[in-house]
Amino acid sequence: MTGGLEWAVTTDGQAVTLRQVAAQAGVSRQTVSNVLNAPERVDPATRLKVRAAIESLGYQPSRTARSLATRQAGLIGYCLARHPGRSLFTDPFLHALTEAIEATGRRLLVFTAPEGAEGLATYADLIAQRAVDAFILSDTVDGDPRHGWLASRGVPFASFGRTWPEQGEQPGRWVDVDGAGACAELVRGLHSAGHDRIAFLGWRDPVPVGAAKDRQRGWRDECRRLGLPEQAAYADSDSMEGAAHAAATLLDAAQPPTAIVAAGDLLAVGVISEVRRRELRPGHDIWVTGFDDSLLATSVEGGLTTVRQPAAEITATLVRLLDAGPGRSGVLLDGRIVSRSSAPLDL
Amino acid sequence: MTGGLEWAVTTDGQAVTLRQVAAQAGVSRQTVSNVLNAPERVDPATRLKVRAAIESLGYQPSRTARSLATRQAGLIGYCLARHPGRSLFTDPFLHALTEAIEATGRRLLVFTAPEGAEGLATYADLIAQRAVDAFILSDTVDGDPRHGWLASRGVPFASFGRTWPEQGEQPGRWVDVDGAGACAELVRGLHSAGHDRIAFLGWRDPVPVGAAKDRQRGWRDECRRLGLPEQAAYADSDSMEGAAHAAATLLDAAQPPTAIVAAGDLLAVGVISEVRRRELRPGHDIWVTGFDDSLLATSVEGGLTTVRQPAAEITATLVRLLDAGPGRSGVLLDGRIVSRSSAPLDL
Structure with missing residues (x-):
């Protein structure tokens, strides 16, 4: 592969070889070849040195020519x-x-x-x-x-x-x-911590993506398996405000949940704002989880429990x-x- | 330019012309040329029809070949x-x-x-x-x-x-x-609305970008011009929590501000959470502004006043x-x- 890339580009009628580039840059031919074919393997300082030699000698293998081949x-x-x-x-x-x-x-x-x-x-x-x-x-x-x-x-x-x-x-x-698996795991973890009213908070239809339904399915199946009630509410928009309103309907119920699994971090932050507005303490009176481990998760006070996508x-x-x-x-x-x-x- | 792109690519020994593609697709030659050179000008349904004709006839002008030329x-x-x-x-x-x-x-x-x-x-x-x-x-x-x-x-x-x-x-x-100009305009607007203690809330050094300093400069210069005190606080991290702590220092002052100009939306949302925690009402007791008009700005209850980048x-x-x-x-x-x-x- 290296051989095929040793294009001898002429400058002023002179053929410039990869060997000359290597000599000028003070590196091995393999290093020049790496700079040309797999620059990510060469450290930036060496790359700049080799590029400078290539420039000054007029040796320029063209990616366009190579890609045509x-x-x-x-x-x-x-x-x-x-x-x-x-x-x-x-x-x-x-x-x-x-x-x-x-x-x-x-x-x-x-x-x-x-x-x-x-x-x-x-x-x-x-x-x-x-x-x-x-x-x-x-x-x-x-x-x-x-x-x-x-x-x-x-x-x-x-x-x-x-x-x-x-x-x-x-x-x-x-x-x-596996959004379903992660949400089922959240339900199991919350249940182990003593919660038996674990609500889901998602987006109202039209649901943006199948992923949202998948997360809800994981929550629902695990609640059924554990014999827990299935309380759910849906935000009208993907916003903190929409989530806060949906959370309010859950918290106003005769048997309000003690934990809320939200389908996304932004929704979870909205739930937390509603919990705080009622002078309840997130993580004490009401436990709240999100999904994505976005910049919001480390942004709220004390941090948001969430699911990190790898x-x-x-x-x-x-x-x-x-x-x-x-x-x-x-x-x-x-x-x-x-x-x-x-x-x-x-x- | 159109002429140069009428590459006659042969399939089974037969030269295929742009004219044949146009005939098969039932469109003009100009339309075929547009699909090849400026597809964004042709509606998707027509593009798919022309692409299908190109495919079935084996007419394939190569961008790689063109780019070499x-x-x-x-x-x-x-x-x-x-x-x-x-x-x-x-x-x-x-x-x-x-x-x-x-x-x-x-x-x-x-x-x-x-x-x-x-x-x-x-x-x-x-x-x-x-x-x-x-x-x-x-x-x-x-x-x-x-x-x-x-x-x-x-x-x-x-x-x-x-x-x-x-x-x-x-x-x-x-x-x-013009971040400085926008922040100066915010200060003028707040001052016209009756505020005379307008604080700035930014990021602590190392400041991420010059833009942050620019916004602060606009706030400071306008406060000086109007003869207003220069109260400022800085978040340790780009987070709601960091902003809430910084806002607390402003609100604990002997002469707390009645308005806070935050250097970004995430900071502003953190300021709002601190304002609410003190049972003060954003937009009534304390006015809060952000920067970016991000998804957060329409996400908080009632919405965040902010600066939209065009x-x-x-x-x-x-x-x-x-x-x-x-x-x-x-x-x-x-x-x-x-x-x-x-x-x-x-x-």
Whole structure:
């Protein structure tokens, strides 16, 4: 592979070799080759030194020329979520994904597209332009059209998220976090701590994603298994205010819950504000949990007990699945419960 | 330009022309050309139809081949902020930037890099690999090394943000939001509403970015101009809890402020929680303002008065500056004050 990249680019009629670059930079030829092919393996100072030698000698292997030879763009496409800010996990996920792709010597191209079947035209553009070699999908929805469309065209992809409800039939390869399992674990932990009225607080339909239903299912199944009542309320909007109003209906009940499992951190922070407004103490009078371990979780006083999505593991798995070739498979990762003072669970 | 793209790709020995693709898809040749060169101008349904015709006929103009001819990657590079979640504006900014770049027929490549001079090696890699044609910079810091480094190499770039403190000498072209102006306007509005003890609540050093100092400067200068006392407190961390503690020191003063201008929305939400904890009413007893108009601003009860950064205008300006050629220039955009119940300003 190294040999193929020793392009002798001429400057003023003189052929410049990789050996000359190495000599000028005072490094080995392998190091120059690494800078060209896998720069992430070379420390920044050495990279800058080698780049300076390449520049001064006029030795410039072109990625464009190389990609024409291999028919690979070296780029992975990723569609940004349509509603920025909808999930507080978007930002850490994108950062981890970019690093995971870069670790394999490729780069990430981000794009926007309409939701649903209309968005397929953008995927078709990128494929036809050979702008990317493969796609990472996220923000999957029930019956997501992208998976079947890409699979039928033989375009490599990996999906963060399932295409509920037909996950058994889901085309391609996916990784997801076991939201149901994490919420069941929260219920078990709260029950062990003495709670027997554990309510769920989610989003009112239209639910943004299948993930929300999955979390609720985990809570509900575990409550049934333990013989606990199923109290639930739904926020009209993904906001603290919406969650506070929904929490108020729970706390006004004749038999109010002593713990509230919220489907997301923002909702949980809204629940905490309502609990405090009633001069009740979160983590004492009412235990509250969230989901995502976002910046909000460490932002509220004493911290929010929540479920951390393992961003590095998710994105490393995505990259592995991307290169696994055609087929169907799924990887379900555990969310990790992080206990803080809003619900001091003994984990 | 259209002519140059009528690549006749052969399938089974037969030359396929753009005319045949147009006939098969039942559209004009111009429409096929638009799908190839400026797909964003063609509606998704037509694009899918044309793509299907291209696929079935085996007509595939390659972006890679085209980019070799023009020596342009058609990609703009953008480094993701090192600390995801640090700013709640990151996510809407990236979305708007991607759309603005796409509107010009180019795509956005995102990458990660170490902070400071070490990160230049990654920029050097991308330039040497001809992976991108230009860069968009953001998260600028005092004396940011990237601007001078890129300018000295003749690499096109545009910066969202100034390289304080030497902004007059800043290499290249930049756009920024006038944080000082917006905070001064907040002080004037609060003063008109009858407040004469208007405190500032910022982040303790090391201040994350020059933008934070800029906002404080606007508040301070306007307080001085109006002859108001300068009360300020600083959060130890970018968290609601840190802000609540800092707000407590302000509210415990012999002459507590009646209004608090916070440097960011997350800080403002922390201030509100402390105000509520003291059974004071935000927007009545204590007026509170934030900065960013993030998802938090519409999330707290009654809403947070804050400063909206005009994402679409910022990113459209960045793209314009990117194509303006070498030179130095700056564009300072106004932030727009959005009045909600935490500080019911009469704008």
